[in-house]
Amino acid sequence: MEGGKKQPSVVLLNCSASMFGCRVRIALARKGIAYEEKPENLGAKSPLLLSSNPVHGKIPVLIVDGKPICESLVILEFIDEAFPCEPSLLPSDPFARAHDRFWASFVDSKIAPPAMKVWASPAPAVEAARGELVAAMRTLEAELGEKRYFGGDAVGFVDVALVPFTAWFATYERFGGFSVAEECPTLAAWAARCRDENECVAASLPETEFVYQFACGMRKHFGLDG
Amino acid sequence: MEGGKKQPSVVLLNCSASMFGCRVRIALARKGIAYEEKPENLGAKSPLLLSSNPVHGKIPVLIVDGKPICESLVILEFIDEAFPCEPSLLPSDPFARAHDRFWASFVDSKIAPPAMKVWASPAPAVEAARGELVAAMRTLEAELGEKRYFGGDAVGFVDVALVPFTAWFATYERFGGFSVAEECPTLAAWAARCRDENECVAASLPETEFVYQFACGMRKHFGLDG
Numbered sequence: 001m002e003g004g005k006k007q008p009s010v011v012l013l014n015c016s017a018s019m020f021g022c023r024v025r026i027a028l029a030r031k032g033i034a035y036e037e038k039p040e041n042l043g044a045k046s047p048l049l050l051s052s053n054p055v056h057g058k059i060p061v062l063i064v065d066g067k068p069i070c071e072s073l074v075i076l077e078f079i080d081e082a083f084p085c086e087p088s089l090l091p092s093d094p095f096a097r098a099h100d101r102f103w104a105s106f107v108d109s110k111i112a113p114p115a116m117k118v119w120a121s122p123a124p125a126v127e128a129a130r131g132e133l134v135a136a137m138r139t140l141e142a143e144l145g146e147k148r149y150f151g152g153d154a155v156g157f158v159d160v161a162l163v164p165f166t167a168w169f170a171t172y173e174r175f176g177g178f179s180v181a182e183e184c185p186t187l188a189a190w191a192a193r194c195r196d197e198n199e200c201v202a203a204s205l206p207e208t209e210f211v212y213q214f215a216c217g218m219r220k221h222f223g224l225d226g
Numbered sequence: 227m228e229g230g231k232k233q234p235s236v237v238l239l240n241c242s243a244s245m246f247g248c249r250v251r252i253a254l255a256r257k258g259i260a261y262e263e264k265p266e267n268l269g270a271k272s273p274l275l276l277s278s279n280p281v282h283g284k285i286p287v288l289i290v291d292g293k294p295i296c297e298s299l300v301i302l303e304f305i306d307e308a309f310p311c312e313p314s315l316l317p318s319d320p321f322a323r324a325h326d327r328f329w330a331s332f333v334d335s336k337i338a339p340p341a342m343k344v345w346a347s348p349a350p351a352v353e354a355a356r357g358e359l360v361a362a363m364r365t366l367e368a369e370l371g372e373k374r375y376f377g378g379d380a381v382g383f384v385d386v387a388l389v390p391f392t393a394w395f396a397t398y399e400r401f402g403g404f405s406v407a408e409e410c411p412t413l414a415a416w417a418a419r420c421r422d423e424n425e426c427v428a429a430s431l432p433e434t435e436f437v438y439q440f441a442c443g444m445r446k447h448f449g450l451d452g
Binding site: 069071081094095101102 | 300301324331
């Protein structure tokens with residue numbers, strides 16, 4: 001798949017509101033890789049999704065020349081390796097690569113679970129989830145520090161892993177009763193910067209209101225709202 | 227760190243019973259990398275551990291020329307990249323690399339949590355944990371199929387990620403009331419093969435009885451046993 005060769009066929013099985021699917025959209029856009037997105041209805045998964053990810057049955061799945069790759073961070077690494085054109089998502093130095101993988105893993109283990117609980121839990125569990133989420137966001141703020149992006153001067157692996165959650169910030173705020181800008185102003189500024197200065201981000205993120213309506217629908221599905 | 231250069235100083239902060247620390251031991255042994263292991267008392271973590279992994283405060287941490295790398299799968303990738311001598315843990319083909327990362331991630335998400343619950347839960351929760359663990363083990367058996375190792379003819383990334391759990395099999399069996407060999411004979415045979423045919427595995431795994439006594443001590447600490 002090096003330059004000069006024909007680009008392979010690239011299909012993304014996705015759900016528009018998914019943070020994890022959005023990571024793949026951004027990575028493909030950032031690399032300039034053309035692809036076809038096939039929307040999945042998670043209430044009635046397609047035979048293609050179930051045969052492409054028989055272990056988890058989850059989106060996103062990237063199908064490249066008929067071969068499926070599952071799990072969003074695995075897909076990001078695949079995109080960097082299979083399409084080695086610039087810009088790279090990961091840096092080249094082994095220490096710096098480990099650093100980025102550590103923080104992307106932090107997003108999955110410390111941001112994603114409380115973020116889900118903030119909007120998808122019964123009321124008594126929301127306060128604890130909000131506390132966990134804000135604490136994890138503050139840890140990320142400390143890591144960002146004075147840098148423009150987690151990747152330094154440009155969007156990198158950690159930015160791509162984290163920025164899709166920003167499309168959910170308004171939903172977390174409405175159900176969690178807090179303000180990201182007040183609690184984590186550095187992270188809020190980074191989120192705006194990612195979107196304002198990077199077409200690959202702006203064009204890939206779902207609309208705030210779409211995400212909120214999706215969350216409302218899921219809450220009904222979970223029996224949280226009448 | 228290529229051939230010819232002086233090997234950097236390599237220190238592993240570890241706890242002998244840890245599956246995650248054991249992964250790093252095996253990877254270093256497989257690559258023939260000399261290192262110093264510093265045992266940690268998880269009840270009284272060293273200042274070095276807390277300053278090396280301030281985010282999680284967990285072992286294993288690999289410190290290379292004074293620079294810490296945290297999270298076991300991140301460390302395995304680092305070892306492969308920083309010490310590019312053969313044998314590689316990951317294959318070279320991007321699809322095959324994604325495949326290995328997917329299954330290593332499966333071990334972390336589907337084996338580790340129920341495995342912990344089997345020995346560290348109150349009795350009523352054990353049956354469900356055992357069911358989850360055996361189901362995940364069977365999924366791994368299906369993935370292994372007729373291959374000698376997950377890596378094919380030799381121990382690879384997924385083998386290194388999974389094989390440390392085999393040192394805990396007897397502990398899972400005693401607290402969970404089941405037999406790995408009866409439930410998952412293919413996986414049991416793979417576990418024996420890893421140990422019998424690979425000095426890097428045999429020399430890195432803790433003794434079964436040591437692990438069991440460690441688990442008994444943790445159960446007392448958790449208030450599960452008197």
